[in-house]
Amino acid sequence: MKGQLTMPRIFLLTLLLIGSLMLPACSKPESAAPTASKLQVVTSLFPLYDFVRQIGGDQVEVTLLLPPGVEAHSFDPKPDDILRVNRAGLFIFTHKAMEVWAATIAQSVDPARVTIVDASVGTQLRQSSGHADEHGAHGHTANAAAIDPHLWLDFANAQVMVENIAQAMARKDPAQRDLYLRNAAAYLARLDALDAAYRTxxxxxxxxxxxxxxxxxxxxxxxxxxxxxxxxxxxxxxxxxxxxxxxxxxxxxxxxxxxxxxxxxxxxxxxxxxxxxxxxxxxxxxxxxxxxxxxxxxxxxxxxxxxxxxxxxxxxxxxxx
Amino acid sequence: MPFFEILGYGFIQRALIAGTLIGLLCALLGIFLVLRRFSLIGDGLAHFTFGSVALVLLCGVSATWVTYAAIPLVLIGALGILKLTSSARIHGDTAIGIVSALGIALGVILASLSGGYNVDLFSYLFGNILIISRNDVLLTAALAIVVVAVVALRGRAFFAVAFDEDLARTSGINTGRANIILVLLTALTVVLAMKLVGIMLVSALLILPPVAALQLGRGFLPTLLLAAACGILSVLSGILASFALNLPTGGTIIVASFLLFVVAALVGRWRRG
Amino acid sequence: MPMILLQAEELHIAYGSTDILRDISFQVRTGDYLGIVGPNGSGKSTLIRAMLGLVPATSGAVRLLGQPLAQFSDWQKIGYLPQRLSFANPHFPATVEEIVRLGFIDKHGPKRRIDASEARHLEEILTRMGIIDLRQQLIGHLSGGQQQRALLARALVGRPALLLLDEPTTALDPETREDFYAIVKELNRELGTAIVLITHDTWNIGQYAKRFVYLDKTVIFDGTFAEFCASAEMTSFFGEHSNKTIYHHHGEHC
Known part of the structure; x- marks a missing residue:
């Protein structure tokens, strides 16, 4: 029986494995203690994260909930993520069709403390045809009414989202209002230029x-x-x-x-x-x-x-x- | 699209070849697994593969090779299931449940600890029979040859073990080794088949064709051959039906194998009177 | 002197700190017919399973046909009929003939092919067990008695020198039981096949067995029928009315 993988040994191995992975994760300094004066923003998806970064510069602490490489639909928030949202000033998500979990988190926070921002307000939403045909000439199926959630890929929508976010940030942190609005205006111009480049x-x-x-x-x-x-x-x-x-x-x-x-x-x-x-x-x-x-x-x-x-x-x- | 025209596409031909081989592989192993009450081992090992892939990705293995790099870990998982069953008072299904849950849990924890990946983990885990590469077909063929050879040479021993383990041991069969061979081959099949046809299909193909054959089989050898035939027939009819009706192929294969099982059950009942 | 087929030397089996069997030493020779009796939980089944290497011994040794268990490979010479089969599926896809054929064994396990004389022997055994007409039936579809005969046929088809039977008749009605014992007795008498029989079947045991072991975690008694009748252990096992319960094969009773 020597050399066989007995159950205790397997469990021990597994524990060691988890332990060795957890150690560095635990000892990692959590990007220092968040500076109390800065606005804390948590976003669900990458575009929102970047928009906040562009608007707030180094005056905000922004966190992206969805880890790189994880599918947005199947993401499962960790306790730490929920905690982070609850400590933040702003929690921004795209649309309830994209991140179902974000809506769930949003319901659990104290509305007096955390402002929830639905960035899609005022955007033009496309129906995603159930079939993979853009014009939907054929193949409108039962789920034809579903919304295509990648709305930022229309740069006009992206601009509306940027404005929504800038307004929310300005309201939450009036001290930096001018900076946010100035940065937002500059970024909107960037998006205009990007749109023009695409069109040409x-x-x-x-x-x-x-x-x-x-x-x-x-x-x-x-x-x-x-x-x-x-x-x-x-x-x-x-x-x-x-x-x-x-x-x-x-x-x-x-x-x-x-x-x-x-x-x-x-x-x-x-x-x-x-x-x-x-x-x-x-x-x-x-x-x-x-x-x-x-x-x-x-x-x-x-x-x-x-x-x-x-x-x-x-x-x-x-x-x- | 005309039915026969679609058969001219290379990806369709590869799907038909690989599908036939996977149907055969799963049925040949599945009959012994079902008789040993290990039917859910496919599901359990597939879940364990999830955890293993997460670990392998963490070690920086490139996305193309992750599933293959995870194989040694999945083999260990299979031996773990076996060890759990033979030790203590744990039944096969319970052992599978434990290893399955452990695999998922490790995967979720590792995915979270890693702080993200460079690829979408899930899209690499869940396959589709229509996008099988030439190398995948060759690998499947190699495994099919091994499994057919093992079943041809040691099938009688597997059969004796499935009937009664004590009697098998007092017939001079090394039952421990027979069990190890069976679960290791199953683990290889699950990893390969999962990459090719997806997690739910592996499990269904390990269970449905053998169970269909059990409704009709009059003896061991006829049942084994019938299971192989049912496995191949399920996959082929499923693929062809999915072309004809323009349905997703994976799901159609499962429905086809279920229908085959229903027919077998009805015929079996009618024959018994 | 008949050959020693089975030998236990100071066999000791424990699960954790609980002794199941201790200090077991006895021998079985060609032509023996040994009945093992004892109360429930006395370790009878464990003993027979330990003899076959199905339960590892904590200490001590077992020899089959003169060889230590670890080296033993001549399984065709041993016939075993377990108390309960692990298969419980009535649709287990095996015919009676396929199961009986598993009894032809070479050094790799059940033979893949059998020759003409073995096929003839298979027919003989099926006929003798009265299950020749059931040969193509699924084993799970048979009655308890028919299943037991099929499994006995499997144990006999390799012409064993030693037959180990673990409560073979619990599932059988009295008539089938008589029948079963008659077959075993005949084997013992005609071919000299050594029999080791565990049973609760006190009515019949005295009628067939030549020798008794009374087991209660250890061998308390080992001797002939006459000695057994005279012993105190017999009274403790069978109670006051034992003289009505146990019969010798010549028809006399204790």
């Missing part, structure tokens, strides 16, 4: 159809710049593409002589690769910006940088001049 660059493309070998996430973007959009699967990440949808994408690539298929960053590119390979093309990455990789996050990537990177790949993929 995408006006002169050989291809007008964006094919995505994954989930339908870029509907706001394609609608704004008048592109056609076909994705292999619906907006909901749990939905599976059917063989016919995949075959249709392959045919479309072949028929229109398309060389590139787009895939979402972070998500496994296997589906897109399978379709692209079948049609003799290759895969380009796009980000819907709701989440970023750990590496990018630690590097301090911004929403605008992500969208500029997207534009470069769009120009390649759509064969723009």
């Amino acid at each position: 660059a995408l006006a002169l493309c050989k291809q007008r159809t964006l094919l995505q070998g994954g989930h339908f996430a870029l509907g706001y973007l394609t609608a704004r710049y008048d592109l056609k959009y076909h994705a292999a699967a619906a907006v909901n990440p749990e939905a599976e593409p059917t063989a016919a949808t995949m075959a249709a994408l392959v045919q479309q690539m072949r028929r229109n002589n398309l060389h590139y298929l787009f895939s979402e960053e972070l998500v496994s590119p296997k589906l897109a690769e399978t379709i692209a390979k079948e049609a003799g093309g290759s895969v380009l990455l796009l980000s819907a910006a709701h989440n970023v990789s750990k590496t990018d996050f630690e590097r301090g990537i911004t929403f605008v940088e992500i969208m500029e990177r997207n534009l470069k790949n769009l120009q390649i993929g759509l064969e723009c001049r």
Whole structure:
């Protein structure tokens, strides 16, 4: 019986394993004690996090709840996260369709202390067709009324969100009101410039159809710049593409002589690769910006940088001049 | 899209080949697992894979290889289930429940401790039979050859162990080794099949075709062959039906294997009178 | 001198600090018919399982056919009929013939193929057990008595020198029980097959067994029928009316 993995040994091993992982996590200084004077903001998703950062500069402490690389729909908040929201001055989330858990957290806080901000107020929401076709000409299914939650990909929406956030921050922290509004105005101009760059660059493309070998996430973007959009699967990440949808994408690539298929960053590119390979093309990455990789996050990537990177790949993929 | 045209696509052909092999693999192992009351081991091991993948990702293994890098850990998990069952007063299903819950818990804790990943963990864990690569097909074929060979050579011993472990031991069978071989092959199959067809499909394919065969089988060898046939038939009819009806393939395969089970149960009842 | 088939030497078995069996030493030789009796919880089943290596001994040794258990591999020579089968599934996909065939054993376990003479022997055994017509039936569909015969057939088909029976007749009606004992007796008489029988079946035991072990965690008595009748242990086991309970094979009773 020597050398066998007995139960006590397995448990011991597991405990050691957990312990060794927990030690560094516990001893890590929690980014010092939050400075009492600064406004504490907690955001659910990356775009909101970056907007707050752009508006508040170093006058706010902003925290992103969703860890890098974790799927927004399936995130499970830790006790620490709830605590952080309860200690914050502002808690900002996108839309209850995107982060169901954020709405749950929002209900649990003391409204006198923490101001809850629904950043989507006043934005233009798109219905996400149940089927992966942008114009929804065919395939409106039972869940056709569902809302596509990637609303920041329409830069006009992004601007409304920035304004909502700036107003909320100004109300919560009147001392810095001028700074917030000034920064917000500058950032709105950045978004205008970004919008103009997209409009110019995408006006002169050989291809007008964006094919995505994954989930339908870029509907706001394609609608704004008048592109056609076909994705292999619906907006909901749990939905599976059917063989016919995949075959249709392959045919479309072949028929229109398309060389590139787009895939979402972070998500496994296997589906897109399978379709692209079948049609003799290759895969380009796009980000819907709701989440970023750990590496990018630690590097301090911004929403605008992500969208500029997207534009470069769009120009390649759509064969723009 | 015309039905026959769709068969011309490479990804469809790979799905049909890999599906046939996985159906065969799962049925051959599943019949012994069901008889040993280990039916849920597929589910348990799949959950344990989740924890293992989280750990492997934490060690910085690249996303393409995580599932394969997690294999040694899953094998240990399988042995853990076996050890729990043979020690103490713990039944197979309870042991599976323990290891399964432990796997999920470790995965959740590790994912949280790591402070995030560079990829979406879930999208790498949950596969789709339509996006199988050539290498995956080859790997599945290799495992299928091993499993068929083991069942051909040692099937009688597995059968004796499933019938009665004490009698098997007094027939000179090393029952400990037979059990280890069975769970290790199952663990390999689960990891591979999960990557290819998703977590729910593995479990269903390990259970439904063998149980369908048990409704009809008159003896051990006929039941084994019938289970293999049911496994292959479920997957093939599921894939083809999903093309014809434009439905998600994974779910359709499960429904197909369930329908096959219902038919088998009805025929079995009718034959018994 | 008949060959020693089974030998226990100072066998001791404990779970944690609880003794299950202690200081067990006895032998079984060719032609023996040994009845093991004792109260509930006296360790009878544990003893038989320890003899087969199914329960590890805490100390002491068991030899089967002269070999220590760890080296023993000639399992075809040993026939075992457990008290209860672990299979409880009435649809267990095995026919009577498939189960009986598992009794043909080589050094790897049950044989994958059997030759013509073995096939003939299989037929003989099935016929002798009266289950030849049931050979294609699922084992789980048989009655308790038929199942017991099928399992006895499995134990016998390899022509064992030693047959270990753990309360084989508890599930049987009196008539089937008589039948079962008659078959075992015949084996013992005609082929010299050594029998070790654990039983509660006090009516029959004296009728068939030649020798008794009275077990209560240790061997309290080991001897012939006549000696057993005269012993105090017998009275303690069978009570005051033991003279009406236990019969010798020649029809006399204590």
